[in-house]
Amino acid sequence: MISKENTSCYDTFTEAVAFATGGRITDAPNDTAAAMADPGLTRRINALSQNSSARPTVAEEPNVISIEYEHDKYSGRSYTFMGNGTGCGRDHDITYQVSSLSGVGMNEMISSYIAYDRCFVKHYEHDNFSGKSTDWLFWNLYIEGYMNDRTSSIKWK
Numbered sequence: 001m002i003s004k005e006n007t008s009c010y011d012t013f014t015e016a017v018a019f020a021t022g023g024r025i026t027d028a029p030n031d032t033a034a035a036m037a038d039p040g041l042t043r044r045i046n047a048l049s050q051n052s053s054a055r056p057t058v059a060e061e062p063n064v065i066s067i068e069y070e071h072d073k074y075s076g077r078s079y080t081f082m083g084n085g086t087g088c089g090r091d092h093d094i095t096y097q098v099s100s101l102s103g104v105g106m107n108e109m110i111s112s113y114i115a116y117d118r119c120f121v122k123h124y125e126h127d128n129f130s131g132k133s134t135d136w137l138f139w140n141l142y143i144e145g146y147m148n149d150r151t152s153s154i155k156w157k
């Protein structure tokens with residue numbers, strides 16, 4: 001489960017990545033589209049997550065599970081969702097969830113996203129994972145159709 005205390009909003013993508021990686025990656029491009037087009041950066045972020053998953057399960061460092069964006073192609077406002085360090089992909093159960101996006105200022109706004117640490121993401125129309133939903137995906141440059149600008153809750157697995 002994600003608590004609001006584990007999530008943060010940043011003015012720049014560089015700051016978000018620096019926080020998400022515990023200060024280990026401080027040179028991410030501030031142009032998010034350029035950053036996401038850089039496979040080296042994605043590899044470095046995922047490598048950090050994989051390293052942390054090899055440690056004991058208690059008190060692991062927070063890890064990025066996805067970055068959600070206001071506009072298409074990872075642009076506009078963004079919000080970085082953090083997990084507790086255990087990552088996704090251990091099984092097919094739900095690993096993390098946020099039952100309402102209104103508290104993080106991203107309600108009915110998300111148009112693109114990219115997940116990390118082996119997480120699949122599913123976006124729901126209403127709070128508490130109800131209404132219509134997207135498929136489980138690793139990333140999406142543009143949420144086409146009905147679900148664009150409609151996400152109100154999210155699950156990761």
Ligand SMILES: [Ca+2]
Binds near residue numbers: 069070148149
């Ligand atoms: Ca949008």
